[in-house]
Amino acid sequence: MVKVTSLSGQQRLAQLARSQFGTAELNNASDSKTVGVTQGDFAAKHQSLSARSGATVSTSLTLTQRAERRIQMQRERQQYNLESIMALAMEYCTEQVANQDVDPDWFQQFCELVLEISNKNMQQLWAKILAGEIAAPGKFSLKTLHSLKRMSYKEALALQQAANLSFKTRQDPTPRIYFGYIRKPSLWRVLTGKNRAVLNLNQYGLSYPQILSLMDIGLLHNSEIESGSLPSGQILNWQYQQTSINGTINSKDVVLQYYKYTACGAELLPLLTTQPNLAYVLALKQLLAGIVLFGQ
Template sequence: MNNTDKDTKTDTKTPTVPTVKKEENINFTRSSQARTKELASYYAVSHLVSSDSDKDIAERTEYRQQKETQHEQENLERIFKLAYDSCSDERAGEPDPDWLYHFISIAKHIRGASMQKLWSRVLKQEIIIPGSTSLKALDTLKKMTQKEAQTFHRACMLTCHFGNDESKKLLTSIKVRHGALSLFRPPSSDKLALGSYQLPYSNLLVLMELGLLLRSELESGEINIESPLAFGYQDSRYLLIPTKKRVTLTYYRLSPVGQEIASLLGNKNHEPYRESLLELLAKHFIVEKNEGSQLNLAT
């Protein structure tokens, strides 16, 4: 097969923003005011909201900056503790000092627990394999909200790889081109509905905008009917033997930065998606386990 792509005070506790009690939602105007006041107090900018301080603006600024610095210290301590707890006796390398400076300059602003865990993985990987996470990947992570990170994680759970290329891809369809006698007949296409697995096209656009997913849908070369195609989904490995000629796969590929960040998340199986994926593949291929035994789709 030709797999060439074609363009078709210091505290170790995590600082927590105060939450709204459910009963406050009874009166929307009142609860929104209460919430605004809570946030203003938390971020030390409540002087005009509650007139609760006789300090001048210079003193209030100093207090806010001191509180912000404390939060940054807490964030970094938490991230380093998570990284420390996840490490064991792996051989360590020596991270680049400039990389560490850039990492700390960003990580100190990360407050959410799930995002702190992700940043601790970045740190751990860089300690074990220096140079494995680029500055561009750090800058991309910096731009990501928790919701966007969750979207990317869902996308990674649906990725596969095939051929000699281990890069992660989102399979979108299997196409079968017709013979020369049907020159003007469009190829038939069996599509994989990613939206059925909480990954609609609008989410793909978000990932493209973040630079995690290449914008163009790609198409593989025609799969050689005489040569099984290696295919992987998460930790599972298969061999695909085409049952017909002129079969191609269409897909979106993660960008180089997307590949870097995906490697931090590890493999996680999405069983309903795996079943649908194998059912689709079975329409056009004999699907075998990579060990050589034919896959029983009923299991």
Template sequence: MAEQDKPEVVDVHPDKRQHQDHKNKEDADLRGSKGRLKAIASEYYVDARLQEVEQEDLAHRSATRQRHVMQKQQANLEAIIALTYDQCHSETAQTPDPDWLVRFFDLARNIHGHAMQQLWAKILKQEMLRPGSTSIKALTILETMTQREAQALQRACALSSTFGQDSTKKLVTGFRRRQGLVQLLRPEPPHKLSLGHYQLSYTDLMLLMDLGLILRTELESGVIEMQPAMPFKLQDTQYMLTPLHKGMRLYYYRFSPTGHELAKLVGKRVHPDYHHAICELLAEGFEMHSDVGDTVNTHA
């Protein structure tokens, strides 16, 4: 018996397949550098020389692009105002300084990302509640910052602390004893930890230094006196530090005045692992009491 011919498979949706093939080709083109560049150039109205058809004259194209830029800037400002309004409640507020407002809007119009727009909205609300809270210099630096740089600052703030009577934020990295005669013969290594283990890489640290938000040199505090105990505020917890030995000093990186100013805007996160690690480290050289009465260590 002869083998029967197999029935012919008929594609009942040729248009659908053609559409899918076309879409796959478009996706592949977009993944390539040329396709990606075309998409970017089209979005920003600078793709005339990449088109095969004749475009309008240069003056018309320039006017179109400028109109597009102004529309985007207007949309950015309106988004920031809407976000500020959502953050406001029934607080007593004032009108910020007119010169400050002009500079604020001039800089804020170029803020496109939603997360950064939320930050600028927070700044505007704070300025209405407490005029003079954020300087024009801080706004100028913030306007140049990318999302990645802002996230690096936020990670640094999560590790920040203050000590003594100085309220400027710092990144404490460890401590050492002052080198006496015995220590010179048998030096004691400093007790330190790496910030890179707590999501603040060396690259991030250098990035913040390049922006002028953290001073470039790791500093060493003066000798910490045995009495009275020194205040040490780590994130939301207040400690009192009493050295176990004479001549104790802390190592730290210091936020610049502008960095400290911006840190107050983005520094609400905490890093529990760092908190635990720095307390364990400091407990090797200090007696620490928290503001709730707990004792971190009880060395003799």
């Protein structure tokens, strides 16, 4: 593999574009042929979707000609999607890039996977991935690309909500979402119901169906995770976005509960712009107040 050391991120992207579809011109496409329709006009929407699919019935064309027309429209739409993502990636490219080139097999699969990505918000995610891969080849695995391919815009919104609630720890940088704890049961705790506590994440923007959908596409592990028994005196070093949160376990045999991101989910998370959810952080601290002494 030939290494190029003097190219900027945008120049390297232009090289990749030229190798893929024979041009280095990456202008945002503005010739979309989607027909606008009035909301609630079923017939007009049906006609618009039929036109976009190439399935419009025309008495002047034979069945074979209509099939050829549909295939041609599909190819044009795929090319439009590919070039749109390439153009967006230009905006995210940095001047500082690694000496190593993007793996050609990775890039080929990337191009194939984005052909059907028409949603503008999803195109931005794919563009950020390409720009990130150019800056640091090997940053995004093929497994992550295939997970993102399965993601709908609705699931992307769920990932955004999850990102807003995510912590990292000094011991394990893989993000996680804390929601409860368990203490070793005793007669008093069983009678008083104080041996466990759970936070309702739905109150802070992340519903249980959203959690299940992120599990289904492989961005969260398929079950709740337990930390294992933490002894009294155990130090907690958490990072919540730009804020460090430190605490000390002050109860015996404590087990923290959380949802943990998979490797694919952890790769995608930095692409999102997170917003601090201070109500969630405050509620989590209040929930854990009986077992964790938080620093000021």
